Amino acid sequence: MTYDLWADAERAIATGDGGRARYQRLASFIHEAVRSGLLRPGDQLPTVRELASRLGVSVTTVVSAYSALREDGAVQGEVGRGTFVRGTEPAQRPDVPVSLAAPGAPATWRRRALANTEHRLTRAHPDAVDLMRGSSNSEYLPLPVLKRAWTSVVRSLTVDDIQYPVSTDPEPELVAQLLALFEKDGIPVDESDLMVGSSTIQFLSLVTELLRRDRPGDWPLTVAVEEPGYQAAMDVLERFGCGLVGMATDEHGVLPRHLRAALEGGAALVVLTPRASNPAGTTWSAERLRELADVVASHPDVLVLEDDYFADGSTSRPGSLLADQRVAHRIVHVRSFAKVIAPDLRIAAAVVRSTLHSSLAQVKYLTEGWTSRTTQRVLARVLAADETAELLGRARAAFAERRSAAEELLAEGLQEAGGSVQHAHDGLYTWIRLPPGSDASMVAEHVARGGFLVAPGEPFFIRPGAGRFLRLNSGSATADEIAAASKAIVLAATGADARTGSRLTP
Template identity: 30%
Template sequence: MAEQYGITGGTAREISASVESRVADGTLRPGASLPPVRRLAGELGVGAGTVAAAYKELRGRGVVVTLGRGGTVVAAAPAVTSRRPPRVPSGLRDLAGGHPDPACLPVLSPPARVAPVPGSHRAAPRLPALEDAARAWFARDDVPSGSVTFAHGALDCISRLLTTELRPGDAVAVEDPGFHHLLDLVPALGLRMLPVAVDDDGIRPEALRGALRGGARAVVCSPRGQSPLGARFTPERRDELLTVLRDFPEVLVVEDDHNAEISGAAAVTLASGGLSRWAQVRTVSKHLGIDLRWAALACDPATLARHDGRMLLTSGWVSHILQATVAGLLTDPAVARLVAGASRTYTTRREALVSALGERGIASHGGSGLNVWVPVGDESAVVNGLRSRGWWIAAGARFRIASPPAVRVTTATLAPAEAGGFARDFVDTLTEAQAVYGG
């Protein structure tokens, strides 16, 4: 068995690295069974405890899972693999990417002149002008802004928060369905995911309580513009969630408010609820430009110290050229007017598709943000059927853990006049799928 799969090594670290390499190069595919501990130990000439330690490390990194009597198998989405979006076939209308409409974004204006830096910016990593703008941005929506810092985008920030707070094998409560890059990131950090069901008002309180009782040490959620379902917190849901979270004061609650400016939903946040451990992350990529890899973080003082301490040891700071660019955009009245218009445009487009689908008897979700989530019986049949009609949408599998099948449609560039045509094609696709799979 070891020779068949190329598993080698004499220590736990060498064996786990060998298995991970075989997963990365495709020799061991998702679902493939690894040899029982004692059998592999005998073949490699090591103790059973050495192999058991290797398997434990692989489980902690999300590379394998243990199925009781089913043994140890390669995880369905191994953390060592990347899942880049598939290339959009030529001639198809792209409604799959989750990206903003370029026509709704401002033209970027980096600083015209940049003086040489005498040393580094580690001692003063944040530009005062941008720090003031970030504090005002959070304070506008009642997010406490006493402790604010920066990062290189939302996932960079969340990754640093989780790795400074948790240890390999710890559990994180995540939305299901949820942001696909986060669902890839958590196991890549060696952490376990505990799925929390989501409805139109956000994560469900009873599901969150179940995850917290199950050992989750952190929660990552979106207060509005949630991807892929478009959920947004209501005041009532916020209060219900705070009631649950107050029973677990040691848990870190991370809000990803990446769609803050163009979600089309009011700011309703857990961050203002008096939690002892909390953080809210905001980015500008959706409303100012996808190449602006910058995030603002507001959080409690302990979380700030841990985040900035780790950042000081790695990248050190966010480019001051990038910071100056973002500061100029955040404080430009003309840009503010453009962004406000973009938010109205996205809301109109999203609501047009939800309405068009509803008129044809198709239920969907899209209360905020750039996407509409449509439950279906067979994701592949719908994706392929719409592809044959010129539309490229996203299958829901990459956004789901235990939630039912669905597809995600990005409406950022779908004009209201086009919504009816897309909905008709959707109905026709469903009809064909039922005819094929019904007998």
């Protein structure tokens, strides 16, 4: 398993917390792990001595924590067997991957799992090339254009520009650029449909907050997500207390029958990625878009958030459910610019129709206020620059070339052993299914020793336990790095050490 729960526990008890004793911080951490589903009924906790050694604390600290948990009814001790999370039976994994987090539970294990793994491997292999993170290739971020845009905007600022705004509508200069981009992608948009925020995650949070306010009878909300899918969105939704239903994908996106099953099972919100999905690179075909629209149309109370996070780095134009009048009024289409312009700009644009637009704008105003007008103008001028268009054209070609090279090398090297590579139509990532019996954590360890950091795939699923997948950020690599990293992955995945053994890096 990639996610190391006890590594998080070690950090939690090492951090001061209002003067509470270490055993209290440990007991609180285990409580939260139980509430969020990371520890489930029937799970056995480490022995007192094992956990004391793992965390670098005294045996007395662990004994006191376990005692406090027993008094609270969170765990039970069984003579001769150990300490177990309380429950009528051991945790079971249902056929349909559903995770129901307790309201407010800090179920953010996925991002922490990736961060912990990266920290550990980077510390042990400081010279390794990082192809693990979701970042775009810095070579294709328009820094010179961005600097000129900032200078131009700042020079033209007036005192009114830095005051509280009279209106929270998007800046006209940015609106003009957005309308042109959406038109180019064949997505029908009117100026009155536009909203501006900081990110897809912000809009997802706003939609969830809106549903919690307007549909209290549906709470806790069930949300259908792609699986594998965007780990940060899963963390945020579970943080709200939502339950997650996974929908399987192929190279053309979510399978319609899985979407139908999720909606028939009670999902009130669906999160879909039209193109370049993270981590698998799936992209809708025209036929798949029609099929998904038919399913959504048959469930008139469901909202859909489209996460078009890679739009301006993409070579494909799959369209949007906004084009189908049966469902357009229930779609929140989000186009963000972090991957291809600059993550630190914190700008995303949403297309939302009619009543839903008014309701969402109200929630945003009450919770977030407005999005910086200065930053909106900067983005507008970056998008308007010919140099940006030229740079993005080169980036698209490079990403496609590197994805193709990685897919070919990895498929050839893994096929005989039973591994495979998901064909990605677009985006930065290469999604790898390792040969049977492989442990992605062990493979990542060996690949790091070979000079490259890659992401174990477990955090891209609803539940921990998916141990046969890796994500490679092929878009952030050079051609030579793709070749070397692919070779390292194949060697690590087809060797005996990929299947057995303990973690190499402390």
